[in-house]
């Protein structure tokens with residue numbers, strides 16, 4: 001027995017020396033790679049077991065993107081990456097003589113690269129994010145065509161921007177059976193969009209329409225660009241206690257939260273950018289500062305609308321699901337912040353509650369929820385239609401005949 005222990009100590013000693021040598025040679029290991037495709041860009045995320053410096057540059061003939069990571073090695077699979085709909089033909093890697101790791105992306109199309117490091121947070125490790133922006137941007141066209149449509153007709157559609165929370169790197173709350181908030185809310189958003197588009201006088205804009213991450217700033221920005229009349233951010237709550245249940249509706253508050261629950265939820269939702277990945281350079285542009293002044297002017301009006309629509313939506317949702325709070329709550333949600341568009345954050349239920357998770361996972365329940373949300377919206381807009389809209393025209397027409 002004693003001999004065995006001695007052997008064990010010796011082996012452990014060897015393992016320790018080996019491990020120290022290995023870590024001296026390599027400061028980091030790439031342990032995983034994921035790829036997310038959005039309408040205008042491709043995001044590659046490299047999981048690292050610690051922070052590491054990197055550089056990114058392009059090479060021509062043939063077109064390649066080179067990612068050098070200092071003193072690192074590669075221990076990830078690249079074979080399952082879905083490259084078909086992306087500008088990337090192939091991902092290769094090799095060790096440099098100086099001990100650096102070189103990852104090469106063979107490109108099919110020209111891209112504008114951007115890269116940044118994400119520090120470890122919660123259960124996510126240190127990550128290196130490489131965004132490849134398409135040179136021809138398709139989303140801009142989509143937004144422009146909507147603007148054109150809304151501006152050239154005097155009976156314009158009311159535009160409802162629907163933002164499915166989270167996405168890509170950020171799964172949001174996770175329910176039983178690894179049911180992801182990002183998946184469920186995208187299904188609700190699409191369902192709601194179909195209901196809205198089927199109603200004359202309305203048009204829905206899906207802010208996120210696939211499994212990729214959009215920053216909390218980019219989401220309302222899309223709504224603003226499309227001259228949306230209302231911005232909805234759709235979520236499904238998560239909590240440690242599986243008994244927590246019920247839907248709730250939130251507006252933005254600049255002066256603290258309406259309740260402890262609202263405050264906790266806002267700080268949880270606001271962490272999204274750290275998990276999903278945002279290039280900080282993106283956030284500080286001058287145009288944004290200028291807009292803030294303009295936003296303040298229209299804010300009061302927009303807040304009144306938000307609260308009014310919110311109450312009607314909550315009321316309708318209360319007919320089809322349990323409510324967590326019977327009044328519209330408010331807190332400093334980042335996703336509602338930069339919008340000079342009336343905005344609501346809707347928690348459709350607790351994905352961590354087994355019964356509600358089952359409901360959220362069912363098409364029938366999602367349809368009920370979507371119909372209720374739209375009923376609340378329609379209740380507001382048919383009573384107070386925006387000037388120049390089809391609904392405003394219909395209202396005058398109905399009155400004069």
Ligand SMILES: [Zn+2]
Nearest residue numbers: 165172235236
């Ligand atoms: Zn959420």
